[in-house]
Amino acid sequence: MFELSSEGKQQVLNELKRYEAKESAVLPALYIGQRENKGFINAEVIRALSNVMGIPESHINEVFTFYSMYNKTPIGKYHVQVCRTLSCMLNGAKELTHHLCKELNVKLGDVSSDGRFTVTEAECLGSCGTAPMMQINDKYYENLTPESAMNLLRGMK
Amino acid sequence: MQQTSSETKYLTEFYHLPEFKGLEGYKKNGGYVDLEKALKMQPQQIIDEVKTSGLRGRGGAGFSTGMKWGFLPKNDEPRYLLCNADEGEPGTFKDRMMMEKAPHQLIEGMIISGYAINSKKSYIYVRGEYDESINTLATAIQEAYKAGYLGKNILGSGFDHDMDIYRGAGAYICGEETGMISSLEGLKGQPKLKPPFPAVQGYLRKPTIVNNVETLAVVKYVIRDGAAAYKKYGTEKSTGTKLFSLSGNVTKPGNYEVPLGYPLKDMVYTLGGGFKPGRKLKAVIPGGSSAPVMTAEEAMKATLDYECLAQMGTMLGSGAIIVIDDNQCMVECLANLMHFYHHESCGQCTPCREGTGWLDKIVHSILAGKGRMQDIELLIKVADNMKGKTICALSDAAALPVLSFVTKFREEFEYFVREGKSKVKGVAYVAHNSH
Numbered sequence: 154m155f156e157l158s159s160e161g162k163q164q165v166l167n168e169l170k171r172y173e174a175k176e177s178a179v180l181p182a183l184y185i186g187q188r189e190n191k192g193f194i195n196a197e198v199i200r201a202l203s204n205v206m207g208i209p210e211s212h213i214n215e216v217f218t219f220y221s222m223y224n225k226t227p228i229g230k231y232h233v234q235v236c237r238t239l240s241c242m243l244n245g246a247k248e249l250t251h252h253l254c255k256e257l258n259v260k261l262g263d264v265s266s267d268g269r270f271t272v273t274e275a276e277c278l279g280s281c282g283t284a285p286m287m288q289i290n291d292k293y294y295e296n297l298t299p300e301s302a303m304n305l306l307r308g309m310k
Numbered sequence: 311m312q313q314t315s316s317e318t319k320y321l322t323e324f325y326h327l328p329e330f331k332g333l334e335g336y337k338k339n340g341g342y343v344d345l346e347k348a349l350k351m352q353p354q355q356i357i358d359e360v361k362t363s364g365l366r367g368r369g370g371a372g373f374s375t376g377m378k379w380g381f382l383p384k385n386d387e388p389r390y391l392l393c394n395a396d397e398g399e400p401g402t403f404k405d406r407m408m409m410e411k412a413p414h415q416l417i418e419g420m421i422i423s424g425y426a427i428n429s430k431k432s433y434i435y436v437r438g439e440y441d442e443s444i445n446t447l448a449t450a451i452q453e454a455y456k457a458g459y460l461g462k463n464i465l466g467s468g469f470d471h472d473m474d475i476y477r478g479a480g481a482y483i484c485g486e487e488t489g490m491i492s493s494l495e496g497l498k499g500q501p502k503l504k505p506p507f508p509a510v511q512g513y514l515r516k517p518t519i520v521n522n523v524e525t526l527a528v529v530k531y532v533i534r535d536g537a538a539a540y541k542k543y544g545t546e547k548s549t550g551t552k553l554f555s556l557s558g559n560v561t562k563p564g565n566y567e568v569p570l571g572y573p574l575k576d577m578v579y580t581l582g583g584g585f586k587p588g589r590k591l592k593a594v595i596p597g598g599s600s601a602p603v604m605t606a607e608e609a610m611k612a613t614l615d616y617e618c619l620a621q622m623g624t625m626l627g628s629g630a631i632i633v634i635d636d637n638q639c640m641v642e643c644l645a646n647l648m649h650f651y652h653h654e655s656c657g658q659c660t661p662c663r664e665g666t667g668w669l670d671k672i673v674h675s676i677l678a679g680k681g682r683m684q685d686i687e688l689l690i691k692v693a694d695n696m697k698g699k700t701i702c703a704l705s706d707a708a709a710l711p712v713l714s715f716v717t718k719f720r721e722e723f724e725y726f727v728r729e730g731k732s733k734v735k736g737v738a739y740v741a742h743n744s745h
C-alpha cells in the first residue's frame with residue numbers, strides 16, 4: 154500500500170495553500186506522488202493524494218490521465234525521452250531512437266532488463282536549435298549523435 | 311537603418327554575460343530602473359505607450375498588446391496577469407533562452423505590466439519539461455522579493471504585486487490561453503469557448519491577461535525608450551525586434567534577434583549559415599509548425615513581418631523558422647507533424663479529434679507505401695472540414711500544414727503513392743510507433 158512520506162505529505166499541504174484555488178494543487182501534488190512512487194502513478198498514489206487533499210479520486214485521476222509527464226506505467230531509473238518532432242527528425246532523431254532501443258535491447262516504453270532505462274519518444278521539447286536532443290529525467294542533452302547518446306547512457310549507473 | 315548581415319541585439323544585448331542572470335549583474339546593466347520609472351507614471355500612460363509602440367503579441371497570434379489590455383473591465387475587480395511560458399509550438403525555443411539567461415528581464419516586464427493593468431498577482435506558467443527555466447526563475451523571483459521589487463508597497467509606490475510559477479505537466483494545448491487557464495485551475499488543460507475572452511473572464515472567472523514571455527519582456531524596453539523610439543525598429547505595422555528560433559537543416563541553427571521586416575533569405579543564408587555542401591533549400595516553415603509551408607522560391611522573396619507572411623498565405627506565428635533541405639521527404643515531414651497534432655488534440659471537438667486522427671492515419675499510410683491516389687484528395691477534404699469549426703485554433707493549426715504541403719509539394723505525394731516509396735529517399739516507412 155502506497156503512502157506519502159511525511160515530507161511529501163507536508164509538501165502537498167503546502168501546495169494546497171499556495172494557490173487561490175485548492176484544485177490548483179493537483180498538478181504539483183501529482184509530481185510529488187510520482188517522485189515518491191519510483192517515477193510513476195497508479196491508483197494507490199491517487200488514493201493517497203485524495204486522502205491528503207480532500208479532493209475526489211475521480212478528479213485527480215482525470216487530471217493525471219490528461220498530461221504526458223505523469224507516467225502511467227513503471228519506469229526505469231533513467232527515463233530517456235528522445236524528441237521526435239520535426240526539427241529533431243530533420244537532424245536524425247529516428248536514427249537516434251532506433252540506435253538506443255537496439256543497443257539497450259528495449260522497445261519504446263519498456264523498462265530495460267536491469268531496470269535502468271526506459272526509452273520513450275517526446276514531442277518538441279523546445280530545444281530544436283540543438284537537435285537532435287533528449288531529456289533524461291530532468292535534464293536536457295543536446296546536439297547528439299547515436300554514438301554520443303549511447304556513451305552518455307553507458308555512464309549512467 | 312536596416313542591417314541585414316548581423317543581429318540587432320535589443321532584448322538580447324546582455325545575454326552573453328553570465329552575470330545578467332543574477333540580480334546584481336542585471337542591475338549593473340540597466341535592470342529595474344525602468345520599473346522605478348514606470349511606477350512614477352500613471353498606469354493608463356503605460357497602457358497608452360504600449361499601444362502606441364505597436365507591440366504585437368509574440369506568442370503566435372500577433373494581437374496588439376495594448377489593445378488586449380484595453381479590454382479589461384474598468385473597475386477595481388481583482389485581475390490576474392498570466393505569462394505564457396508553455397512554449398510548445400514545434401520549432402520554438404526562444405522563451406527558454408530568455409528565462410534562463412535573463413529571468414529578471416521577464417520579471418521586471420511583468421511587474422511593470424502588472425502595475426499598468428492594476429493586477430496584484432501574476433503567474434508564470436512554464437511547461438513542465440523546462441526544469442532549468444523553472445529553477446532559474448524561482449531563484450530570481452526570490453531575489454526580487456528580497457530587493458523589494460515584489461511584495462507589498464513596491465519601492466514605496468503603494469503598489470503591491472505577488473508573483474509565482476506554475477509548472478505544466480506536458481500538454482501542447484496548455485499553450486492555448488484558455489487551456490492554460492484550465493490547467494492553472496488544476497483541471498484538464500482543455501480550452502474554453504470564447505467569448506468570454508480571458509480579459510473579461512479568465513482564471514477563476516476573474517479578468518486575466520495572458521501574454522507571451524517575449525511580449526512581457528518587451529514592455530520594459532517600451533518604457534525605457536518610449537514608444538516612438540521603439541517604433542524605429544521594424545516596419546510600420548510590425549514594429550520592434552523579434553527573436554526568431556531557427557532550426558532544421560541550416561548549419562548554424564539558434565535564436566537570432568532581428569528587426570521585423572528582416573529578409574528570410576538572410577536569416578537562412580547569412581545568420582543561419584546556409585546548408586551543408588551539396589544540399590540546397592527546399593522549403594521553409596516560417597512561424598512554427600502550424601504555419602503553412604513555403605517553397606524555396608517563396609521563401610527567398612519573403613520578409614519576416616506579420617504583413618508580408620500573411621500576404622504570402624502563411625504567418626509569422628511564434629517566430630520559429632524550420633528550414634528543410636532537398637535531402638528531406640515532404641511526405642515524411644507532414645507525417646511527423648500530423649502525429650504531433652493527433653497526439654496533442656484535447657479531444658473536446660469532434661472535427662479536431664476525428665480529423666487529426668484521420669490525417670495522421672492517411673498520411674502514414676502513404677508513407678508506408680500503401681496510399682491510393684484518392685487519399686491525396688481525401689487529405690485535402692478532411693483538412694478543409696476541420697477549419698473554423700472548433701473551440702480553439704489547434705484544429706486549424708493541423709489543417710493548414712496539410713493544405714500547404716499537399717498543394718505545394720503535390721508531386722512528391724503523387725510519386726509516393728504511385729511508386730510506393732519516397733521520391734527523395736527511395737524507401738517507404740513502416741507504421742510509426744503510435745502512442
Ligand SMILES: Cc1cc2nc3c(=O)[nH]c(=O)nc-3n(C[C@H](O)[C@H](O)[C@H](O)COP(=O)(O)O)c2cc1C
Binds near residue numbers: 367395522
Ligand atoms: C494550440 C495553441 C497553442 C499555443 N501555444 C502557445 C505557446 O506555447 N506559447 C504562447 O505564448 N502562445 C501560445 N498560443 C497562443 C496563446 O493562445 C495566446 O494567444 C498567447 O499566449 C497570447 O500572448 P501574446 O499576445 O503575448 O502573444 C497557442 C495557441 C494555440 C491555439
Ligand code: SF4
Binds near residue numbers: 655701703705
Ligand atoms: S480544437 Fe482540438 S484542441 Fe482545440 S479544444 Fe477542440 S478538440 Fe481541443
Ligand code: FES
Binds near residue numbers: 280284401402
Ligand atoms: S523538435 Fe525536437 S526539440 Fe523541438
